[in-house]
Amino acid sequence: MTTQTDGTTPPDMRRLCVHTMTVKRWSLAEAIEGFTAAGIPGITVWRQHLEPQGSDVSGRMLRDSGLRVASLCRGGFFPALTAADRAKAIGDNLRAIDEAAAIGAPLVVLVSGAVPGLPLDEARRQITDGIAAVVPHAEAAGVRLGIEPLHPMYAGDRCAINTLRQANDIAESLATPVVGVTVDVYHLWWDPDLESEIRRAGPRILSFHVCDWRCPTRDLLNDRGLMGEGCIPVRRIRRWVEETGYDGAIEVEIFSDELWAEDPRVLLDRIKTAYREFV
Numbered sequence: 479m480t481t482q483t484d485g486t487t488p489p490d491m492r493r494l495c496v497h498t499m500t501v502k503r504w505s506l507a508e509a510i511e512g513f514t515a516a517g518i519p520g521i522t523v524w525r526q527h528l529e530p531q532g533s534d535v536s537g538r539m540l541r542d543s544g545l546r547v548a549s550l551c552r553g554g555f556f557p558a559l560t561a562a563d564r565a566k567a568i569g570d571n572l573r574a575i576d577e578a579a580a581i582g583a584p585l586v587v588l589v590s591g592a593v594p595g596l597p598l599d600e601a602r603r604q605i606t607d608g609i610a611a612v613v614p615h616a617e618a619a620g621v622r623l624g625i626e627p628l629h630p631m632y633a634g635d636r637c638a639i640n641t642l643r644q645a646n647d648i649a650e651s652l653a654t655p656v657v658g659v660t661v662d663v664y665h666l667w668w669d670p671d672l673e674s675e676i677r678r679a680g681p682r683i684l685s686f687h688v689c690d691w692r693c694p695t696r697d698l699l700n701d702r703g704l705m706g707e708g709c710i711p712v713r714r715i716r717r718w719v720e721e722t723g724y725d726g727a728i729e730v731e732i733f734s735d736e737l738w739a740e741d742p743r744v745l746l747d748r749i750k751t752a753y754r755e756f757v
């Protein structure tokens with residue numbers, strides 16, 4: 479099977495990647511074993527799955543597995559009410575970059591952050607400054623940084639970057655190839671400017687996340703659907719992304735109390751089917 483770029487046929491299975499958060503209850507070792515058994519070639523590792531054994535041991539496990547590591551999730555959370563807390567956030571991002579390098583992840587995904595009570599324009603300034611502060615370390619480590627806009631429902635306390643336009647503006651202003659954007663259909667599908675901002679991002683698109691928006695959504699954080707279970711035109715958005723030349727991993731990132739309750743092995747089978755049918 480060759481990589482399809484017309485958006486009307488399923489993507490190559492070799493591009494499939496699953497986030498460890500999608501199979502949250504598994505340890506990293508269990509995820510490696512489960513992905514390998516299911517024939518899922520790519521993995522994006524969340525830091526909580528690194529923590530128990532540390533990034534050096536995790537890196538060895540991942541290298542031995544032969545799985546392709548797409549990214550480390552996540553850095554960011556730059557804005558804070560005090561300078562001390564902003565400095566702490568920068569320290570944490572430097573560590574995330576080191577962890578990514580240790581596990582062979584070419585990318586750290588940034589959830590930029592937001593703080594209740596801090597005006598959004600100030601939060602956005604602090605985010606730009608925070609990313610700029612860690613750029614030299616990322617360049618030295620050979621790790622890129624993907625600014626991931628989050629749906630505006632998270633602007634209050636999780637992420638003040640809510641559109642791809644904002645992420646593109648920051649990436650453009652920093653003007654370094656290590657800073658790009660992450661396109662997640664869950665956060666961006668509603669945006670009337672999405673197609674043009676994807677085109678504008680072009681080679682700055684460093685990663686691509688898929689799932690679906692359930693209607694109605696029963697929980698603002700943990701009710702994402704499998705592709706095909708909701709109202710996101712995933713295949714159409716994939717086509718826009720691929721028209722820029724993006725041919726990297728297609729990452730399945732699902733937070734869902736309902737799907738987390740399933741046997742992760744069954745979930746991985748359902749993901750493969752949904753990937754073929756709806757991505």
Ligand code: ZN
Nearest residue numbers: 626662687731
């Ligand atoms: Zn995402």
